[in-house]
Amino acid sequence: MTAKIAVIYYSATGAVHKLAQAVAEGAASTGAEVRLLRVPELAPDSAIDENPLWRQHADATASIAQAAVEDLAWADAFAFGTPTRFGTPAAQLKQFIDQTGGLWREGELAGKPVTAFTSAYNRHGGSEATILSLGNVFYHWGALIVPPGYTDPAVYAAGGNPYGTSLVAGPTGDDQDTATLAAARHQGQRLAQITIRLLAGGRTDAGEPVAATASQGV
């Protein structure tokens, strides 16, 4: 039994991209089939050009496939990554999420395991708020939130965030980076392992349409 995992992220300057790669590696280590996908950019070139790091990262990752809502139908489980933007997810990821109404109505998102990760400049700059904010979406989908919790020493070594791996992008040393990427690998591995177990037991609510009354307003 294997699983199909979609790691879907937005990254302007590369921090979340590093995490996404690590989450994908962790998931793939279980034998899962993994798609690493970036959501489309929304900012105009003029804004990107003002920040050399943003421009450099955009050019360097242009060959990574862009996420489409069909990837959510394909996947058995999802991992979402976003920078922290004023304590919330980036608009680019939210724009992608806001295109999932149809899949939600068809019940394609219900019962699928999901996890989230982020990066913020400051250690207390809102990482947890960002991940919890994504959690609101997952509740609406009826998805099964798979947080890292404190399920591995790697979580503690990375600063002990049980909600989701968070990379502090401010002035930290390489050790911190290495520990955080290890926690991200654990998060991806755990998501895949739980998904494989769930699939072996047989999901029951995938593809069940959302109750008719609930489809109003989307």
Ligand SMILES: Cc1cc2nc3c(=O)[nH]c(=O)nc-3n(C[C@H](O)[C@H](O)[C@H](O)COP(=O)(O)O)c2cc1C
């Ligand atoms: C508009 C904007 C808002 C941000 N808000 C926060 C914030 O609330 N807290 C924080 O610590 N960092 C904040 N940052 C910094 C980013 O979260 C941080 O640099 C992150 O590592 C970027 O990830 P990326 O390299 O994947 O784009 C903000 C950056 C921008 C551009």
